[in-house]
Amino acid sequence: MTATDTAVVPTEAGFELTPPPTATAMSVTKRNGGTEPVDLNKIVRAIQRCCEGLHAVDPMRVATRTISGLYNGATTQELDELSIRTAALLIGEEPEYGRLAARLLANFIAKEVSGQEIHAFSQSVGRGHEVGLINDRLLNFVQVNARKLNDAIDPGYDLNFDYFGLRTLYDRYLLRHPHTRKVIETPQQFFLRIASALSEDVPEALALYQRLGSLDYLPSSPTLFNAGTSHEQLSSCFLLDSPSDSLESIYARYGDI
Structure with a gap:
């Protein structure tokens, strides 16, 4: 596909x-x-x-x-x-x-x-690597498993989007060529890039892609922005409830972190 x-x-x-x-x-x-x-x-x-x-x-x-x-x-x-x-x-x-x-x-x-002559997932990743957006690890993983990963793309998952969700994805998350500013990946190539960057092997990547493509699961924004890129910073914040108003409780909460 x-x-x-x-x-x-x-x-x-x-x-x-x-x-x-x-x-x-x-x-x-x-x-x-x-x-x-x-x-x-x-x-x-x-x-x-x-x-x-x-x-x-x-x-x-x-x-x-x-x-x-x-x-x-x-x-x-x-x-x-x-x-x-x-x-x-x-x-x-x-x-x-x-x-x-x-x-x-x-x-x-x-x-x-x-x-832009990008017709498959492996071509999208290759173009991203050419312009300095994709890291070597993801490029190598995709090159070795190109056929299986290319065949896994399912454009039918695009039907799960409403307009504002897809507009946000297009405006903020899809990788863009640094000079032309055109996007170099489709929504499903974006999801498979994330799945491939977070996985150790193809079956794991495909299973995660199915969860992402069906919108059953989405990771946090740092992962969506950076997975597989040359600046792969994936950590994100999380919230804790407020501790009681005492030093013991405050430092206990630090310990939880």
């Missing part, structure tokens, strides 16, 4: 738009810098695919708002971002739009990663 795989199932062709004459003369700029004529139905279908199983959302409502943002030379990245923002703004009306926004964002992240 690769980074370009998506976590949603295509739906049957639905509503088809007839573009106005002005739309047929417009073009969009793709992520690779090339251009292509505007296809309004392609925008609609992309949003419809992400609505699979979401019965309370209206894909045309999101698609119409996205299309309204079209201008000649608009980038596909801008249109994707507009779709995400539109769905997110509707969460207050219907919570299921949060799931739609999360799916749109997951696809956006996958495109950003694959656009």
Whole structure:
């Protein structure tokens, strides 16, 4: 399974738009810098695919708002971002739009990663090591076990995210190229990186990855930020109840630490 795989199932062709004459003369700029004529139905279908199983959302409502943002030379990245923002703004009306926004964002992240020729977990780790983000121990572990680890990636786990959780992950936790500032790992590659960094062997890493990917367990922020990196500081704070107001009790609490 690769980074370009998506976590949603295509739906049957639905509503088809007839573009106005002005739309047929417009073009969009793709992520690779090339251009292509505007296809309004392609925008609609992309949003419809992400609505699979979401019965309370209206894909045309999101698609119409996205299309309204079209201008000649608009980038596909801008249109994707507009779709995400539109769905997110509707969460207050219907919570299921949060799931739609999360799916749109997951696809956006996958495109950003694959656009850098990163199509597998081992490539993500390799790129991170190239730019000084990943430590030697994790690189060696992944290189030796690349096939098993690459095959373990399950984009279906992305369906567990709500929008605000995935947005936080994208904005704060995923590793970014130090120069381009683009993320170099998908959410599932992020979880498998953490699992691999904390494990001694592949079975242990895969078992932990399943717990992380299903969101049954998440470690503390220092681990999420730093596992497998060149600055692998994983310690975090924890809270103790207040001791009684006496020297004996205070020093007893120090002893507990």
